[in-house]
Amino acid sequence: MWVSWQKNPSLKLLLGSAIAFFAICTVLIGHRYFSFYASYDQGIFNQVFWNGIHGRFFESSLSSALSTNVVHNGEFPNVAYHRLGQHFTPALLLWLPIYALFPSPITLSLLQVTLVTAAGLVLYILARQYLQPPLSALIVVSFYGANAVLGPTLANFHDISQIPLFVFTLLLAMEKGWWWLFWIFSVLILGVREDSGVVLFGVGVYMVLSRRFPRRGLIICILSFGYMLVLTNLIMPLFSADISERFMMERFGQYADGPEASTLEIIWGMVSNPFRLIGELFTPFFGTLKYLLGQWLPLAFVPAIAPASWAIAGFPLLKLFSAKGVSVLAITIRYAMTVVPGLFYGTILWWADRQKKHPGESLPSPQFRRFWIGCIALSLVFTLTSNPNRTLYFLIPDSVQPWVYVPLTQQWPRAATLRSFLAEIPPDAGVAATTYLVPHVSSRRQVLRFPRYRLHDDSGELVSLDYVVADLWQLQRYGVAFDSDRDKLREIIDRIDYLTATVQYGILRFEDGVILMRRAAPSDLDAVEAWLAYRETVVGDNQ
Numbered sequence: 001m002w003v004s005w006q007k008n009p010s011l012k013l014l015l016g017s018a019i020a021f022f023a024i025c026t027v028l029i030g031h032r033y034f035s036f037y038a039s040y041d042q043g044i045f046n047q048v049f050w051n052g053i054h055g056r057f058f059e060s061s062l063s064s065a066l067s068t069n070v071v072h073n074g075e076f077p078n079v080a081y082h083r084l085g086q087h088f089t090p091a092l093l094l095w096l097p098i099y100a101l102f103p104s105p106i107t108l109s110l111l112q113v114t115l116v117t118a119a120g121l122v123l124y125i126l127a128r129q130y131l132q133p134p135l136s137a138l139i140v141v142s143f144y145g146a147n148a149v150l151g152p153t154l155a156n157f158h159d160i161s162q163i164p165l166f167v168f169t170l171l172l173a174m175e176k177g178w179w180w181l182f183w184i185f186s187v188l189i190l191g192v193r194e195d196s197g198v199v200l201f202g203v204g205v206y207m208v209l210s211r212r213f214p215r216r217g218l219i220i221c222i223l224s225f226g227y228m229l230v231l232t233n234l235i236m237p238l239f240s241a242d243i244s245e246r247f248m249m250e251r252f253g254q255y256a257d258g259p260e261a262s263t264l265e266i267i268w269g270m271v272s273n274p275f276r277l278i279g280e281l282f283t284p285f286f287g288t289l290k291y292l293l294g295q296w297l298p299l300a301f302v303p304a305i306a307p308a309s310w311a312i313a314g315f316p317l318l319k320l321f322s323a324k325g326v327s328v329l330a331i332t333i334r335y336a337m338t339v340v341p342g343l344f345y346g347t348i349l350w351w352a353d354r355q356k357k358h359p360g361e362s363l364p365s366p367q368f369r370r371f372w373i374g375c376i377a378l379s380l381v382f383t384l385t386s387n388p389n390r391t392l393y394f395l396i397p398d399s400v401q402p403w404v405y406v407p408l409t410q411q412w413p414r415a416a417t418l419r420s421f422l423a424e425i426p427p428d429a430g431v432a433a434t435t436y437l438v439p440h441v442s443s444r445r446q447v448l449r450f451p452r453y454r455l456h457d458d459s460g461e462l463v464s465l466d467y468v469v470a471d472l473w474q475l476q477r478y479g480v481a482f483d484s485d486r487d488k489l490r491e492i493i494d495r496i497d498y499l500t501a502t503v504q505y506g507i508l509r510f511e512d513g514v515i516l517m518r519r520a521a522p523s524d525l526d527a528v529e530a531w532l533a534y535r536e537t538v539v540g541d542n543q
Contacts, residue, residue: 010133043438085240091191119164130352151332309346399481473513
C-alpha cells in the first residue's frame with residue numbers, strides 16, 4: 001500500500017495531512033515552550049518523568065502542592081509525594097525510555113504530537129476495513145482538523161493524548177479478530193488514567209448492543225467498571241486522600257452529602273437523585289449544545305445520527321456533562337479527546353451502512369463532500385480564533401477590551417532574558433518559580449510554584465528552596481484583563497516584600513520585570529533599586 005502512494009491520491013491526502021499536522025503542531029508546540037508559554041502541567045509531567053528516570057517513580061513536589069493535604073489542610077508540599085493518589089497513570093511508563101534518552105520538557109510535547117499523528121494513521125487503517133480510500137482519507141483529514149484534537153495537542157503534555165491511538169488500535173484489533181492485541185490495549189487504556197475505563201466501557205457497550213461480540217463486550221464492561229471502582233476506592237487512597245477529598249468533590253461534589261465522597265458514593269448520589277443528574281446533563285443548555293456541535297462539526301455532523309457514536313462516546317459525554325466546572329465544556333482542553341474515538345468509529349460504521357444500502361453509488365456525493373470540506377475548514381477557523389492554550393498568542397489577542405496582545409517582537413527578546421536568568425540557577429538547586437517558568441526548572445527534585453517556597457525534603461525536614469525566580473511582567477501584562485493574574489501579581493509582590501524584609505532571600509538580579517532571589521544571600525544594590533522602582537510603578541497601577 002505504501003509503495004504505490006505516489007500513484008494513489010487518497011494516500012497522498014493521508015500522508016500529506018499527517019505530515020502537515022505533525023509539522024505544524026511541532027513548530028507551534030515547540031514555539032510555545034521556548035517562548036515561555038508552556039505552563040504548570042508541563043512542569044508536573046516533566047518532573048514526574050525526571051523523577052522516574054532517577055528511580056523515584058511518580059513522585060512530584062509540584063503535584064504535592066495541589067494535594068488536599070496542602071490545599072485544604074495547610075500542610076507543606078513534600079518531594080516524596082506520589083502523584084498516583086491524584087491520577088493513576090501507569091501507562092506513562094511506556095515512554096520513560098524515550099524520555100531517558102532525551103530528558104527535557106520539550107520531549108514530552110513532541111511525544112504528544114507523535115501520539116496524535118500516529119492515531120490518525122491507525123484511524124485510516126481502521127476506516128479501510130469498511131470504506132474506500134477516498135472516504136477513509138477524508139475521515140482522517142477530519143480528525144487532524146478537529147478542534148477537539150488540535151486544541152488538546154497544542155497544550156501542555158497530558159496523559160489523555162494516548163487515548164486516541166490506544167482506542168483506535170483496540171478497535172482495529174477487534175475488527176481484525178486479533179484478540180491478543182485487543183486485550184493488551186484494553187489494559188493499556190485502563191492504565192492511561194483512573195477514569196479512562198469510561199471510554200473502554202463504551203466500547204464494551206457497543207460490542208454488546210451491536211450483538212457482534214456480546215460475551216467479550218460484557219467482559220469489557222465488567223472489567224472496566226470493576227477496575228475503576230477498585231482503583232478509586234481501594235488502591236489510590238493508599239497513596240493519598242486526594243481522589244475522595246479533592247478531585248471527586250471538585251467535579252462531582254453536587255452529588256455528595258458531605259465534605260468528601262468515594263466514587264461509589266457519587267454514583268449512588270446520581271442514581272438516588274436522577275432529577276439532579278438530568279439537570280446537570282442539560283445545564284447550561286446552550287453550552288452543552290455548543291460543545292456537541294463543536295465535536296460533530298469536522299465530521300459534517302454525522303456522529304449526531306450515528307448509533308455507534310452514541311454507544312461509545314455517550315459514556316465519556318455523560319461523565320463530562322454530569323460534572324461541574326467550566327473546563328468540562330471546553331473543547332480545546334484535554335478531556336475533549338476522550339470523546340473523539342467513539343465519534344469517529346461511529347462515523348465509519350455509519351458510512352459503511354450507507355454503502356450497503358446504496359451499492360455502486362459514489363459516497364459521499366460531490367455536494368456533501370463540499371459541505372464536509374467546508375465543515376473541516378470551519379473547525380480549523382474556530383481552532384485558530386480560540387487561541388487554544390495561548391499557543392497562538394502571537395496571532396490572536398487574549399483580550400480586546402482591554403487590549404492584551406504580546407507580539408513576537410516583544411516576547412522573543414523577553415524569552416532570551418528569561419533564559420539568561422535561568423542560566424544562573426544551578427541544575428541541582430531547589431527552585432520556586434512562577435507558572436510559565438515552572439516547566440523550564442522542573443528537571444530537578446525540589447520545585448514549587450511561587451509564592452510557595454517551602455517544602456519537606458527527602459529527610460522530612462522543612463526547608464526553604466534555594467532560589468526564587470518570578471516573571472512579574474507577564475502577570476502585569478495579563479492582569480489588566482484577567483483578575484486571576486492581577487490577584488496573583490499582588491500576592492507575589494507581598495511575598496517578595498516579606499522575604500526581603502525578613503532577610504530570608506537576597507535580590508541578585510532584576511531586569512525587564514523578572515526577579516531572581518537566592519536564600520541567605522546579600523542583595524545586589526542596583527537590583528534592589530531597580531526592583532523598588534518597578535514595584536512602585538506596579539503598585540500604583542493596581543491601586
